[in-house]
Amino acid sequence: MVTEMSKLKKRFSCAVILVVMLLLAACGREEQPQAGTAYKIYYVNNDETKIINQQYFTESTDTEILFEELTGQLQTKSEKMEYQAPLAEDFSILGHVLDSGLLTVDFDEKYKELWGIREILIRAAIVRTLVQIPDVERITFTVVGEPLVDGSGTAVGIMTADTFIENAGNEINAYEKVDLRLYFANEEGNLLVEESQRNVVYNSNIAMEKLVVEKLIEGPKAEGSYPTINPTTKIISVTVKDGICYVNLDEAFQNQPYNVTSDVTIYSITNSLVELPNVNKVQISIKGESNISYRENVSLNNVFERNLDLLFTGQSQ
Template sequence: MIMKAIQKYSVVLLLLFIAVSIAGCGNQKEESSAYSIFYINKDITKIVKQPYEPVADITDTNAMIDEFLGQLKTDPEDVEYKRVIPKDVTVLDYSVEGELLTLYFDKHYSSVEPVEEALVRAAIVRTMVQIDGVECLTFYVGDAPLSDQSGNPIGVMTNDSFIENPGEQINSIQTATLVLYFADEEGSGLIQETQEVHYSSNISMEKLVMEHLLEGPKSEHAKSAIPEGTKLMSVSVLEGVCYVSLDESFLNQDYNVEEPVVIYSIVNSLSEISTISKVQISVNGDTSGVYRDSFALDKIYERNLDYVDAEVQGNVIEEGATEELE
């Protein structure tokens, strides 16, 4: 029973991949002019790349997309590898808007086992971003954006969305200590909460922080500052700035929580990551407009601990220490 629970937990964690850049899909391509097609090994534990030379006279972006998709739907010559797009899954269509390539799959994509689906996604993205003019991808299944098992949209993916840790399996589990900021009971201040979490080696720290921030606090003295039902669309870090895109539910007004508390719950929590010094928040990638009355979405915010409720924080820490002694 315990083993089944662990296996299920590992699969769920596996699906928590970085959804990246709302501020542009920028992504450096490899300097080498050679192309590769990424396949899945027969044990379905990792992706592997094989050198590939496209048809010599193909230079058009759409023609390259067609050719690479054809390769991803073909069984590789090496019997140790398997085709990326399963035989019962059909790519219905695709579109290119700017540097974003959107692939539309039929409903059979939803039946791909979670572990294999994560590898399918990684192999497709890493293959397609080699094409000039394609910097990032997003997937649709039927008319709906691809979502993880929790119902959260996967969002935009780049080559950097899939982290490889040498010597580790793609679904290895690690432990981290997160410092998160939630609203106090009155919604007028922030409470710092430390959580020890287990996570997949393939999820970025910024996404891990946002996922747990959306889940809410463990302490009974705190509550989530972010409006209920808000979903994370994407999160990425570029030159010390973390770009967070939330869905339209973020705009739902909860006047029981003051607006600076909402903003700095996110900003302060992400700023606890050593590689992040500033944060920009958007709604579905849109940075126009103002959150409530005074927080412009096109502004980049820095850590601000003025809203941390020192008195309540002290009581929480004191109570925690008392419970530990008991």
């Protein structure tokens, strides 16, 4: 009987020791924090309804190395086939150029075979991944050197992180198309040229007034139209109350790199916004301050209304 008790005690002691060893081993296997900076690599889900992301850590800080690493991750397929890698398609990147925060990525002709929501999702995954590179602020796509166009033949243009807005479930919101009537400068920079941009794809989460200002900053698409606003201008806010659209821009708006008059810039914004049914007048401010002058010759302490006198009619004025 004593012998049996001794055996039981030994077995119990061994079991306790084994449990302690397992607990210690588990503690030793606790996941160590990964070194480097965390980036989100975006992929397309298998249903092709949204983009999802996986974390990727790297200690690289060089812009070119980061581009190669992140595009490499965008080519890596999921071992469990949980999602689709956006760059694991038939098309290839021919090259890229980074200039003053604008990253231009050039693809081969195969990119044109993408269409519909699939193309938008792949583009969203690429843009949202690469725009995380510290020196990259904006991205544009070209195909064999030519600007990427959508199904209607309209140039896609410059994209940012805000171009593809996600909700809490990481699903891209529904996209809509809208026709915009915008006003840019003529070649001399002293008159306004009307430009219709058809089938502009935008996210329904973006206010139409903000979309108009974004497109003005982005610049014209049509030949014969010229930009009116410094492309480095950042939008602080765009709101509408009682028919007045309040546009608040940062200080870069004061710096005009183009040969256009102050009136043309002001009414490029005003006339474009007043085309919207809910806007009658426009108030422009710089960092929230309107009691100043734009380029020292146009007071912003005014509410601006549509100005048809500046419209270019095709005849010399």
